[in-house]
Amino acid sequence: MATLRSEIAGIVTSEDIVRVRHMVRDAAVRLSFSLVDQTKIVTAASELARNTLEYGGGGTVRIDELADHGRLGLQLIFEDRGPGIADLNQAMQDGFTSGSGLGLGLGGAKRLCNEFEIQSKPGEGTRVRVARWK
Amino acid sequence: MKLGEFLLVSIQVDMHDKLALALQQDLTDRIAATGARGVLMDISALEVVDSFIGRMLANTAAMSRVLDATTVVVGMRPAVAITLVELGLSLNGVRTALDVERGMQLLRAAVRQPWEEPDGDTPV
Ligand SMILES: Nc1ncnc2c1ncn2[C@@H]1O[C@H](COP(=O)(O)OP(=O)(O)O)[C@@H](O)[C@H]1O
Ligand SMILES: [Mg+2]
Numbered sequence: 731m732a733t734l735r736s737e738i739a740g741i742v743t744s745e746d747i748v749r750v751r752h753m754v755r756d757a758a759v760r761l762s763f764s765l766v767d768q769t770k771i772v773t774a775a776s777e778l779a780r781n782t783l784e785y786g787g788g789g790t791v792r793i794d795e796l797a798d799h800g801r802l803g804l805q806l807i808f809e810d811r812g813p814g815i816a817d818l819n820q821a822m823q824d825g826f827t828s829g830s831g832l833g834l835g836l837g838g839a840k841r842l843c844n845e846f847e848i849q850s851k852p853g854e855g856t857r858v859r860v861a862r863w864k
Numbered sequence: 865m866k867l868g869e870f871l872l873v874s875i876q877v878d879m880h881d882k883l884a885l886a887l888q889q890d891l892t893d894r895i896a897a898t899g900a901r902g903v904l905m906d907i908s909a910l911e912v913v914d915s916f917i918g919r920m921l922a923n924t925a926a927m928s929r930v931l932d933a934t935t936v937v938v939g940m941r942p943a944v945a946i947t948l949v950e951l952g953l954s955l956n957g958v959r960t961a962l963d964v965e966r967g968m969q970l971l972r973a974a975v976r977q978p979w980e981e982p983d984g985d986t987p988v
Binding site for chain 2: 752768769770773
């Protein structure tokens, strides 16, 4: 698997969520994703970036444009050093929120991507990796 | 029936969360101040509607209902609509229409009083 391009962005303010949406859109356009596929991964990115900011206390996202045996894909890795998630099963459930959200971010991001992986340790932080392939 | 009873709001930029909340508050204030009976929200410029913007649309519709106004969201892009389904957001309670014209028809129908004459004359 080859990495065609990789960039890292900080997520510290709510304007950064908008910037992440635009960066992911640009990457998806570069990979010639269809409009629906672009919209899906940008929406997933928006949800995960907001979680990084709101619950993780800020963090980073790495945006990787990948090629695997001719197949093009977009991988996003969100990382924070926030409080972490004690009960991942609960957090993944649609409708569960510890804040004032709709509880659709994690489950929605999973449905909107082909690959979804979450690692979290209470007190250490959270890492979410998603990928969508063309 | 006056067209002046309706507010038209067109969202033109990719809003950050605080801006979206400010717009929701501003709209609610304007409905209360003007006594508008209907709100038309044109989101045709929005390339992404995530759960935050979705919640803002639903909240605006709910607030307008409390203030005796109907909200219709118009112009949602097909790619956005498809994505919302997978996200799991149903936008229950939010009326939608394809475009502004059809949205206006919906609003007129929604606020029409049962005692109104069929020719459209409105008793004062
Ligand atoms: N990066 C994170 N750090 C800590 N907790 C998180 C993080 N991301 C998600 N969570 C937890 O998972 C829950 C569900 O997240 P999500 O599905 O996005 O819904 P919402 O954002 O509406 O609460 C959050 O309410 C929060 O408790
Ligand atoms: Mg969330």
